[in-house]
Each structure stands twice: as C-alpha cells, then as structure tokens.
Amino acid sequence: MTVTRKSPTIQDVAREAGVSTATVSRALSTPDRVSQATRERIEAAIAATGYTLNQAARSLRRQRAGTIVMAIPNAGNPYYSSILDSVLAEASSRGYGVLVSNRVQGDPTVWLRDYFQSSRADGLLLFDLTLDIASMRRFMTEHGNLPIVVVGDEMVEPGINLVTSDNREATGRAVEHLVGLGHRNIGFVTGPTMHDYPNERLLGFRQAMGRNGLPLREDWIIPGDHRMDSGYRAGSAFLTLAERPTAMVCANDEMAIGFISRVQQAGLRCPQDVSVIGFDDTDMAQYVSPPLTTMRQKRAELGAISTAALLDIVEGMRDPAKPVRIILRCDLVVRSSTAPLPGAAEAPAPRLRR
Structure with missing residues (x-):
C-alpha cells in the first residue's frame, strides 16, 4: 500500500x-x-x-516583500505594453513580483499608499507623473525609506531617481526632419505639462524652431493630453485656422493618429496636404494609414533599466545618496506620413536611424 x-x-x-x-x-x-x-x-x-x-x-x-509596484496612468495606452513586458521580465529574473497599479478616480495616491503601509512592496516605479512626486517621496521615506524611480517625459529635480528619454533633443530632431523636407510653417500638438517642470517636448520644439529661424506661432501650438481623442480635437482646431502650417509635430503617436484621422475626414491628405510626425513608435504606428513617421523611444530598455536600478537600490547595490540619472536617445523612424513640401527645393532623403 x-x-x-x-x-x-x-x-x-x-x-x-x-x-x-x-x-x-x-x-x-x-x-x-x-x-x-x-x-x-x-x-x-x-x-x-x-x-x-x-x-x-x-x-x-x-525583511523584504519581494515585490515592487509599477504605477501607470492609463493601462489602455499601447505605449506601456513593451515597457510592462520588460519590467516583469527584469523583476522576475531577480526573484521579484510586480504589482501594476492603474490610476483611478479620486486621490490617486490612496491606492499606492496602501501597498506600502501594509509592507506589500519594496519600492515604486512611478510612470504616472500626475501624482505629487514630492508627497510620495515623503511618504516613502516615512515608511522605511523605500526607493522611487521616476520614468517619465520630464526632467525632475536632480535629487530624484530618473530614467527617461532625451525628449527635448528628440523633438528637436523631429523638427529638423521636417525642415529637411522643405517645411517652414510647422505646428505642434503638445501633451500636458505636469507640476512645475518644463514640458520637455514642447521646449524642444520651441528651441528647434528658433535655431532654424522659423515662425513660432502660438495659434499653431495646439493643446492635447496624449489620448487619441485629443489628437482628433487638435485636428478640428487645425481645420479652423485661417492659415495652416504645412507640417505638424505631435507629442505622441496616439495624438498623431487622432489628428490624421480628423483631417482626412475633412478631405485633406497626409502627407500631401500636411505632413505629420509622432513620438514613441508604439506598435500601431506602422499599421495606420499612412504609416506614421515617429521618434522611437526605447521602451523595453526604459522598463528594464528602471527596474534594475530600483532593485539595485532595494538590495543595497546602489548608493541611495547618489540618485540615478539615466537618459536614453530616441531614434527617428521615417515612414509615409511625412513628405517633401510641394514646390520646395529637393532635400536629401532622410535615413532610418536605429
């Protein structure tokens, strides 16, 4: 038996x-x-x-939870797909789990504070810059000096751990790409400005326009919030302009896609009537019509590098008194949504940078 x-x-x-x-x-x-x-x-x-x-x-x-929290503002945004994959892979390879927190109604810090008050997590990857970073830092310090690594579009103060793309330089190169195609009248669909930090992509746009001696018209800078419907509304605002730019830089791909959809509904053609360049190179950018020219963020690297940095701090492998500061370069990916301005002098064909 x-x-x-x-x-x-x-x-x-x-x-x-x-x-x-x-x-x-x-x-x-x-x-x-x-x-x-x-x-x-x-x-x-x-x-x-x-x-x-x-x-x-x-x-x-x-005396650790063996878990980190990844706080994102919108789980439905395709920008976070490859980032999430790389965060999970890096954390798992080091024996950690990941709690993914999507922002909800009300005070968005409540659901984060609960994780750390109950000692369910060892640190925070903060992608949601709508949160009050200073308040979260104080709270984390009071609950065991737990580390935060910010992963976002803005250059937060030097004392905060930060992993980001060089958004200002990349937006400048987006403008240079359009200038190389003969465009001089260029507009911008901007994302929201958080806290008191400069909006790096808007700042990069303004600086590049100035470097090239191009007209910087405030009515050609259209507000958005990084969602596709705000890009669609920006397209409607563009259509009401008495004088329209011949090219638009959009602060992310979702807004660029919404913008193109709206102007095409009105009978305009992209890129023949307006060239459009996005930012991020999300998975759908190459499949829309026309395929979207964009600035590619190294999203998988952002996820892996920020996770490794956070876990290095948790495990005492990195001095917490020396804040992390890692800035990654973006790549220009040229597709069909940008083209030479009709009648402009022939410009050298832009190259795909990897």
Missing part, C-alpha cells in the same frame, strides 16, 4: 514554531511587525517542516 504524504501547511509551521497561524502569516507578509526572535523561530520551522513557500521564507530573512 502506497502512503501519500501530505504537504506541510502553515498550521504545521505554526505548531513547530509554537506560535499562532496568524503570527506566521504576519511574519511572512509584514515581517517588520514581528520580533526578530519570532521570525527566526518561524524560519527554522519552515525549514524543519519543508514548507515550500520559498519566496516568503526568503522575504522573512531579508
């Missing part, structure tokens, strides 16, 4: 350690709330019983 041995349970661990199951559970989920002596007894009981919650046992020894 074969006897099947029952797998050890948390009750077995509690009996072996001489504590309640609630104490074992608390030690595994929030080890800082249990005394060192009790944690050591529970760790020994886990080893003696063969209880197989290995990640929990490791967390017990190091």
Whole structure:
C-alpha cells in the first residue's frame, strides 16, 4: 500500500514554531511587525517542516516583500505594453513580483499608499507623473525609506531617481526632419505639462524652431493630453485656422493618429496636404494609414533599466545618496506620413536611424 504524504501547511509551521497561524502569516507578509526572535523561530520551522513557500521564507530573512509596484496612468495606452513586458521580465529574473497599479478616480495616491503601509512592496516605479512626486517621496521615506524611480517625459529635480528619454533633443530632431523636407510653417500638438517642470517636448520644439529661424506661432501650438481623442480635437482646431502650417509635430503617436484621422475626414491628405510626425513608435504606428513617421523611444530598455536600478537600490547595490540619472536617445523612424513640401527645393532623403 502506497502512503501519500501530505504537504506541510502553515498550521504545521505554526505548531513547530509554537506560535499562532496568524503570527506566521504576519511574519511572512509584514515581517517588520514581528520580533526578530519570532521570525527566526518561524524560519527554522519552515525549514524543519519543508514548507515550500520559498519566496516568503526568503522575504522573512531579508525583511523584504519581494515585490515592487509599477504605477501607470492609463493601462489602455499601447505605449506601456513593451515597457510592462520588460519590467516583469527584469523583476522576475531577480526573484521579484510586480504589482501594476492603474490610476483611478479620486486621490490617486490612496491606492499606492496602501501597498506600502501594509509592507506589500519594496519600492515604486512611478510612470504616472500626475501624482505629487514630492508627497510620495515623503511618504516613502516615512515608511522605511523605500526607493522611487521616476520614468517619465520630464526632467525632475536632480535629487530624484530618473530614467527617461532625451525628449527635448528628440523633438528637436523631429523638427529638423521636417525642415529637411522643405517645411517652414510647422505646428505642434503638445501633451500636458505636469507640476512645475518644463514640458520637455514642447521646449524642444520651441528651441528647434528658433535655431532654424522659423515662425513660432502660438495659434499653431495646439493643446492635447496624449489620448487619441485629443489628437482628433487638435485636428478640428487645425481645420479652423485661417492659415495652416504645412507640417505638424505631435507629442505622441496616439495624438498623431487622432489628428490624421480628423483631417482626412475633412478631405485633406497626409502627407500631401500636411505632413505629420509622432513620438514613441508604439506598435500601431506602422499599421495606420499612412504609416506614421515617429521618434522611437526605447521602451523595453526604459522598463528594464528602471527596474534594475530600483532593485539595485532595494538590495543595497546602489548608493541611495547618489540618485540615478539615466537618459536614453530616441531614434527617428521615417515612414509615409511625412513628405517633401510641394514646390520646395529637393532635400536629401532622410535615413532610418536605429
């Protein structure tokens, strides 16, 4: 007769350690709330019983949750797809889980604070710059000096860990691409400005227009919020202009796609009547009509590098007193939504940069 041995349970661990199951559970989920002596007894009981919650046992020894939080503003935005994949892959390779938090109605810091108050996470990857970064830093400091790495479009103050793209330089190159095609009247659909930091893409646009001695008209700078419907509304605003630019730079691909859709509905052609360049190179950029010229962010690298930096701080491999500052260059990807201005002098064909 074969006897099947029952797998050890948390009750077995509690009996072996001489504590309640609630104490074992608390030690595994929030080890800082249990005394060192009790944690050591529970760790020994886990080893003696063969209880197989290995990640929990490791967390017990190091007093970490083994989890990080990734806070994003809009899970439906395709910009975050490859970033999320790379965050999960990098965290998993180092034995960590990832809690993905999508912004909700009301105070957006409430759902984040709950994770850290209950010791369910070791650090924060902050992609949602609508949050009050200074307030979140104070809160994280008060709850164990937990680290934050910001991954966003703006150059936050030097004391904050930051991984970002060189948005100002990249938008300048977007303008240069259009100038090389003979365009001089160029407009911009801008994303929202957060906090008191400069809007890097708008600043890059203004500086590039100035460098090239081009007219910088405020009525050609149309506000948007990075969503496709705001690009569509920007297209409507463009159509009302008495004098229209011949080319538009859009602060992200979704707005560029919405913009093109609206002007095409009105009978204009892209790029024959207006050239349009986006930003990000999201997965759909190459499949829309016309395929979108855009500035490619290295999104997978942004995710992997920011995750590695956060975990290095968590594990004491990086000095928290020396803030992370990593800035990645974007690539110009030329497709069919931009073309030489009719009648302009022939310009050298732009190259696809990888």
